[in-house]
Amino acid sequence: MRFDGKSWKFGDHINTDLILPGPVMLMPYDEQPQYAFHANRPGWAAEVSQGDIIVGGQNFGTGSGRPAARSLKELGITCIIAESINGLFFRNCANYGVFALECPGISKFIEEGDEIEVEFGQFTVRNKRTGEVLQGTHFPEMVLEVMRAGGIYPMMEAKGLLEEPNPETA
Amino acid sequence: MGMTMVEKILARSAGLENVSPGDVITVDVGTAVVIDQNFMHNRMREPKQVFDPDKIVIMLDHIAPADSPMRASMHKAARRFADKHGITRFHDVNNGLGICHQLVADFGYALPGTLLACVDSHTCSAGAFNCAARGIGHPEMSQVCATGQTWFPVCETIRYTLTGTLAPAMNGKDIILHIGNTYGEHAMHNVEFVGEGVSGMSMNARRTLATMCAEISVEFAVFEADDRCIAHIRERNPDAEFEAQFADPDAVYAAERTVDLGAIEPLVAYPGTIVANARPVKDADQDHIDQAFIGSCANGTLDDFEIAAKVVKGRKIARGTRFIVTPGSQAIFLEAMRRGYVQTLMEAGAVVTNSTCGACCGYSNGILAPGEKCVTASTRNFKGRMGSPEAEIFLASPATVAATAIRGTLTDPREFL
Numbered sequence A: 001m002r003f004d005g006k007s008w009k010f011g012d013h014i015n016t017d018l019i020l021p022g023p024v025m026l027m028p029y030d031e032q033p034q035y036a037f038h039a040n041r042p043g044w045a046a047e048v049s050q051g052d053i054i055v056g057g058q059n060f061g062t063g064s065g066r067p068a069a070r071s072l073k074e075l076g077i078t079c080i081i082a083e084s085i086n087g088l089f090f091r092n093c094a095n096y097g098v099f100a101l102e103c104p105g106i107s108k109f110i111e112e113g114d115e116i117e118v119e120f121g122q123f124t125v126r127n128k129r130t131g132e133v134l135q136g137t138h139f140p141e142m143v144l145e146v147m148r149a150g151g152i153y154p155m156m157e158a159k160g161l162l163e164e165p166n167p168e169t170a
Numbered sequence B: 001m002g003m004t005m006v007e008k009i010l011a012r013s014a015g016l017e018n019v020s021p022g023d024v025i026t027v028d029v030g031t032a033v034v035i036d037q038n039f040m041h042n043r044m045r046e047p048k049q050v051f052d053p054d055k056i057v058i059m060l061d062h063i064a065p066a067d068s069p070m071r072a073s074m075h076k077a078a079r080r081f082a083d084k085h086g087i088t089r090f091h092d093v094n095n096g097l098g099i100c101h102q103l104v105a106d107f108g109y110a111l112p113g114t115l116l117a118c119v120d121s122h123t124c125s126a127g128a129f130n131c132a133a134r135g136i137g138h139p140e141m142s143q144v145c146a147t148g149q150t151w152f153p154v155c156e157t158i159r160y161t162l163t164g165t166l167a168p169a170m171n172g173k174d175i176i177l178h179i180g181n182t183y184g185e186h187a188m189h190n191v192e193f194v195g196e197g198v199s200g201m202s203m204n205a206r207r208t209l210a211t212m213c214a215e216i217s218v219e220f221a222v223f224e225a226d227d228r229c230i231a232h233i234r235e236r237n238p239d240a241e242f243e244a245q246f247a248d249p250d251a252v253y254a255a256e257r258t259v260d261l262g263a264i265e266p267l268v269a270y271p272g273t274i275v276a277n278a279r280p281v282k283d284a285d286q287d288h289i290d291q292a293f294i295g296s297c298a299n300g301t302l303d304d305f306e307i308a309a310k311v312v313k314g315r316k317i318a319r320g321t322r323f324i325v326t327p328g329s330q331a332i333f334l335e336a337m338r339r340g341y342v343q344t345l346m347e348a349g350a351v352v353t354n355s356t357c358g359a360c361c362g363y364s365n366g367i368l369a370p371g372e373k374c375v376t377a378s379t380r381n382f383k384g385r386m387g388s389p390e391a392e393i394f395l396a397s398p399a400t401v402a403a404t405a406i407r408g409t410l411t412d413p414r415e416f417l
Helices: A029-035 A068-074 A087-095 A141-148 A152-158 B005-014 B036-042 B069-085 B100-106 B121-129 B138-147 B172-183 B203-216 B227-236 B302-312 B330-338 B341-348 B398-407
Strands: A002-009 A053-056 A079-082 A099-102 A115-119 A124-127 A133-135 B024-028 B031-035 B056-059 B115-118 B132-135 B149-153 B156-163 B189-194 B221-223 B255-260 B267-269 B278-280 B291-294 B322-325 B373-377 B392-395
Touching: A029 A068, A053 A115, A068 A087, A079 A115, A087 A099, A087 A141, A087 B138, A141 B024, A152 B138, B005 B024, B005 B115, B005 B132, B005 B156, B005 B189, B005 B221, B031 B036, B031 B100, B031 B138, B036 B069, B036 B138, B056 B069, B056 B100, B100 B115, B100 B121, B100 B203, B100 B330, B115 B121, B115 B138, B121 B132, B121 B203, B121 B221, B121 B227, B138 B149, B172 B203, B172 B255, B172 B267, B172 B278, B189 B203, B203 B221, B203 B227, B203 B302, B291 B398, B302 B322, B302 B330, B302 B341, B302 B398, B322 B341, B330 B341, B373 B398
Parallel strands: A002 A053, A053 A079, A079 A099, B031 B056, B031 B115, B115 B132, B156 B189, B156 B255, B189 B221, B291 B322, B291 B373, B373 B392
Antiparallel strands: A002 A115, A115 A124, A124 A133, B024 B149, B267 B278, B267 B392
C-alpha cells in the first residue's frame, strides 16, 4: 500500500480535543470535521485536500477515545506519520481506516509542504524533495489488514454482523 | 521469564501461558462498558447480536438527563439496545445514574485479574481494582459487543512502589501531578502500583490516581489487590468469580520507581497538560479564578465531597467566583446529602448539580467563556476542553479547588484545614 501526498506539519502532543473539541461533538455529525485544529490552526480544515498527509511530533493524538481520526479522514487525510502516536489514537486510526505510522526522526526529515511517499509494505517514508528515505516502525499484519479494509465497519459489514444505521441517531 | 501484573492479566485474557512486550494479542473482554456516547451519531454501529449480554453493562452518563431531542434519541437507542439484547445491567436516568467509571467501581463491575473495555479514555480508572481496563474506539466497541474480542499490544511496564501516607489535604490528584512532573509522559507503557502507600489509600483515592493515568498516556494502569480492594468488590458483587493477579518476583520492568506520598505537597497543573506542567499551589500566580469545579470520574466521590465541605464549612465563596460541584453518581449525591456535605457546600455558595460528565468534557453544567480562568478537580486541562479555547484550565485536587473558591485565587488548602 503506497500513498503520495502533500505534508502538513504539526508539533508534539497534539491532542484529540484540538482535532474534535467537546462542544463541537454536540453539533451535527457532518459539520464536525471542519472544526479540526480550529483552536491552534484556524482555517486549516478549509485548506487541506484529499490525499494530504499529516506529519506529527511526539504522542500524536493523546487524549480521548472520540472519533478524531474519523474527522481527519473526512477532510481527506489518508495517512498520519508521527515521531510517536498515542496508543488509543493509533487504534482509532485503524478503526476508521486511516493509515498511521510511527517514524522517529520524521519532524526533521520533512518540511511543511514537502511531497512525500509512504510505503506500508516496507513501512518507509520517502521525501520527494530530498530523495531521502526514512524507516518507520513495523506493526503487525493484523492491524494493517484493518486499515486496508477501510476500518472495522467495512469488515463487520462484509461478515453481516451489523444492523443498518439508526436514522434517528444519525 | 516472569510477568508483570498487566502481562499476567493480558495472558489470561488471551488464553496464553505467556506474553512479552512486543507481542500483539487477541483477547477476550471480560466486561464491555457501553455508554450514551456510543449511540451519539451512531458512533458505535449496532451489532445484530451480542456475544454475551451478561458481560455488557450500559450507562447513560456524558449527557444525562438529555438536553436536546438528539440526545434524547441517543438515550432511547441505548434503552432499545438493552431491551433487545437482554442486557440487565443498565443504568438509566434514575437513582442508578452516574458516571460510568464511578458506577463500574461502586457496583463491583471491575473484577480483579480480568479485562474491561469502554470507549472512554478514562477507563483505566478500573485499574484500581486490579482490572486491566482501557479505552478503545467506538468501532471496536461494536466489534467487542458482537464478538467479545479485541486486540492489544503488550507494552513494557513501569512499577511504582508507593511509600508513606498522604497528608489529609492531599488527593490522588496530587500524586499524579507529582508523577507527571517528575517522570513525564508514559506513552506505550503500562504502570503498576504496589506498596504500603497503596494500602493506606481509600479505593476512591486509588481510583483517582488510576483514572488520571490516562493523562500521562499510560496503556494499562493496575493496582495490586489487597484486602480492602477484595472486600470492596465482595460487598457489592458477592457472586462474582475472579482471581487477583500479582506480579511474578522475576517480572521485568522498564523502570522501578518509589514515590514517598508523605513528601507530596498540593500541586496545580497549568493550562494545557499535566505532563511536566505543575507547580506547588503556594507558588502559583494569584490571578482571579472565575470558576472552581469539582466532579468527573476522577473526583466526584464521597471523599471529595467530604474534603470540599470541610474546607468551605462556615465560609463563603469569593465574589466573582462560581463554585460548581458535580457528584460521580446519584447514590453519592444522596449520601453526601445525608452526611450534610451538600448543605455545607450550598451554604458556602456552591451550585451542586446532577451527576453527569458535565463541565469536565465541556458538555454542560459549567462551560467557560473566552478569557475565563477555571481551576478544576476533574480529568483534563487541554485547551478548549471545558468550553472556549480562549479559556484557561488549571487542574488540582478537590481541597485546592474548594480553597480557591473561597479565596478567588489559587490557594493552598492546608491553611483551611
